[in-house]
Amino acid sequence: MNELAQAGRPIFEARGLTKVYEMGEVRVEALRGVDLDIHAGEFLVLLGPSGSGKSTLLNILGGLDVPTSGTVRYGDHDLTVDDDAAMTRYRRAHVGFVFQFYNLIPSLTARENVALVTEIADDPMRPEDALALVGLAHRLDHFPSQMSGGEQQRVAIARAVAKRPQVLLCDEPTGALDVHTGVMVLEVIARVNRELGTTTVVITHNAVIAGMADRVVHFGDGQVARIERNAVRQPASGLSW
Amino acid sequence: MRALDRKLWRDLWHMRGQAVAIALVVMCGVATHVMFLSTLHALRDTQQGYYREYRFADVFVSLKRAPEALRERIAALPGVARADTRVVAPLRVDMPDFGEPVNALMVSLPAPGGLNALHLREGRLPAPERADEVVVSTPFAEAHGLHPGGRFHVILNGRRQALTVAGTALSPEFIQQMRPGSAFPDSKRYGVMWMERRALGQAYDLEGAFNDLAIGLAPGASAAAVMAAVDGLLERYGGLGAYARHDQRSHRFLSEELQQLGTLARLFPAMFLAVAAYLLNVVIGRLVTMQREQVATLKAFGYGNGAILAHYLKLVAAIAAAGIVAGVGLGHWLGGLLAGLYMDFYHFPWLRYTLEPLVVVQAAAVSLLAACAGAWAAVARVARLQPAQAMRPEPPARYRETLPERLGLKRWMSQPTRMIARHIGRRPLKSALAVVGIALGCGIILTGLFQRDTVGYMINVQFGMSQREDLSLSFTDPTAYRARFELAALPGIQRVEVFRAVPVRLKSGHLEYRTSIRGLESGGELQRLLDADLRPVALPAEGLLLTDHLGKRLGVKAGDRITVEVLEGARPRRDVVVAGLVKEYLGVSAYMDLAALNAFMREGPTISGAWLGVDRAQLAGLFERFKGIPRVAGVAERVQEIRAFNRVMDETMLFFTYVATVFAVVIAFGVIYNSARIALTERGRELASLRVLGFTRGEIAYILLGELAVLTLAAIPLGLVAGRWMCHYIASTMQNDLFRVPVVLAPQTYAFAVTVVLVSALLSGLAVRSRLDKLDLVAVLKTPE
Incomplete structure (x- = not known):
């Protein structure tokens, strides 16, 4: 499948991306010329220390931020144009997000948190199906306060994938979880990638996770330091840290 | 400057919008207090000094x-x-x-x-x-x-x-x-x-x-x-x-005015300060709760609870102090204007207007206490937590389905709508407090305006339904009844009704009252007596009709007997039955059938004056003719009476109404704006998450402003009821011999109060909306709650 996907045109094409934050009198160069293609269906891990630019790239890919220079395209979409309405439409239609701190809506149950997204999507799954996919068919009507961190993160994944996005962007999805729960969450992400063919980008500074990926992009100092391709993707259940 | 104090000033700067709104509310409360009490004290001092120096008998x-x-x-x-x-x-x-x-x-x-x-x-x-x-x-x-x-x-x-x-x-x-x-x-x-x-x-x-x-x-x-x-x-x-x-008379009028001003001077600042204190308490409490993590961090560094409490007390004291200083300045200035108006109105030879330290201290103490009490409770709550516990992200708040959902409305509620309902329902007390705050803001607007409505109503009853003559004419001495026919024969006079007025002392038990009994012709159209439902009352052949207020003063009702002591002529003194009470908002009188009064006085058909309906085109000619009749002591024109009434009201009340209304509007706005801002602070993260998920600005604004709208709409009816109740209280303090103030609120007044609340909500909504548009989407993904 990976071989097949690579045959087509990349789903993301980034060329010469730079991002400079002007913070008062200090200039922070978060990205310093990044070239990267991401292919449909691919499982990509962005690895690097804090401040290496991986989150900035993810934010740009997710339509949360625009680059200072360079080009980045998602299919026909130009992601360099700072147009709030267009960005919102893009996120709404194509991108699923998973955050380190879940960012569930505490006043909505698991099912309703998912419905929140399916109600504004074009061709969504049923919330129940999305929750079944992450193994939470039995926790539909529980509020976030009634669930463990791992369960909350799985609801967040269900919420991200329920609209059948082309892209799933995960920023430190296991950052707030213990090993056991973290592995469970990674299994779900891998399953979504495998079964739904969703292009998946995971940010982490946990090198162990890199084993799950098709490709591992090492970040350092705002640039792509190197790209590794895993000959064999390890199952998440085999990971430990 | 110590680091903690620097934090204080930065926090203040950071929350300047809210701080200004709170300070404005405090300012209004303090300014009302200072304005009214300074004016009242100045007038009382002036009155007493004037009486003393000019030897008032x-x-x-x-x-x-x-x-x-x-x-x-x-x-x-x-x-x-x-x-x-x-x-x-x-x-x-x-x-x-x-x-x-x-x-x-x-x-x-x-x-x-x-x-x-x-x-x-x-x-x-x-x-x-x-x-x-x-x-x-x-x-x-x-x-x-x-x-x-x-x-x-x-x-x-x-x-x-x-x-x-x-x-x-x-x-x-x-x-x-x-x-x-x-x-x-x-x-x-x-x-x-x-x-x-x-x-x-x-x-x-x-x-x-x-x-x-x-x-x-x-x-x-x-x-x-x-x-x-x-x-x-x-x-x-x-x-x-x-x-x-x-x-x-003059003293009575002035005293009643000053007493009424005294009532307002206690009541209005109390209401305004109470609302300001309430708002301060709620807002500060919530602000401090929002800083939970900072408190924990400070504790972790080794700051004691006392130091932390002092820090937040300083924060609120700074806001309150700004309001107090501005309020004292504004109140002093407005008080000077108000006192000047009164001085012109009463023609005092001088006016001693000073800013009394005690008045300032009272206002400052109430405001500071309210502010600090609000902060105290909130800081104590946060300080009780162990630092490690407080620094950890708060566990997700507990929510449950709300009543409307359990009643089966759920399937018609979108997820955002459910969020609104559950957020309101999760902390019903907090929601109720927000509603009460907005309702109070709405209510005090009514109190500022109700006097104008009421005065309009009183004029309509007194001069539209009761006293309907064009001219009232009085003779220098009691005059034979036949003068009626001479008046009727004058050109331009269309209708004549005559009356006899006799000065009396009315006694019931140990209670007594000096007034005059008016003898009226039965079936009169120009001067009508009204019952409690404002329907014309027929004059009984025997017995007295008393102004309802006089009945109360003498403790009598229909059927009771009172003693009448006449103070002129043969001075007869006899018991007379009270045939009934009549509704009058102005003055205190007793009425009798003209023939019965003449009989009581043991005199022939005698009159003291007449009410005239005239052809207005011939008014000037009539005035000229009256000048030639020596027996005519005076002629008064009803339209001039109405104008005099309105002038008095305008001169004494309009300024007050205007100031009170402006302050009430500021308070209403302050309450609503703060509610909206606090809601934004509390839910900013949640809303930013939704934006990341692809929700538009409009869609998240719906969630935040929907809640504000629900609270505002719930507050409006409550506010109108509360405002009416406050008006009743004010009116209950304005029941004296000169006038009894009923509670009348015109539909426009209600509409104005509702409009102010809605516009405040709208402006607050727009202000918050513009902040929603600037939510930092990236930051929320990186931070725990």
């Missing part, structure tokens, strides 16, 4: 005629420090270039050093030998542009005489100058003048005699005992009954 009595020799006997009565005899005469004035009827009270000049001294404003006192010189009261002089040297004519006991103005003056006895029977001053048509005693006595055949007496009491003397003794001495001289200062 303690007891007054009018009589028919007594020899001057009687003065010595009165002065010798125990408790009497000084007795000044006078000649007082009501008369008609013929002002050049003013066609309408003008009346005046001519008083003999007080002796040097005597009671009720004059404060000369212009010119000089009349020269002793000049019988044609007068001092005129300043308001009357101003109304007619009179200055020393000015000339006009008066009818002195039927004889037209030219007078020259020697000076203009103010008198503590006539701070308010009202025509007898009129509730409000009209300086254009009624005034007071003073002339040489000898000249005035000659004109009225009172040489070596007097018809009025002013008495100064010795310290500690009983006014009642002196009055009883004086009444005993004067009975055979036609004494009309002595009355103490508190029944003196």
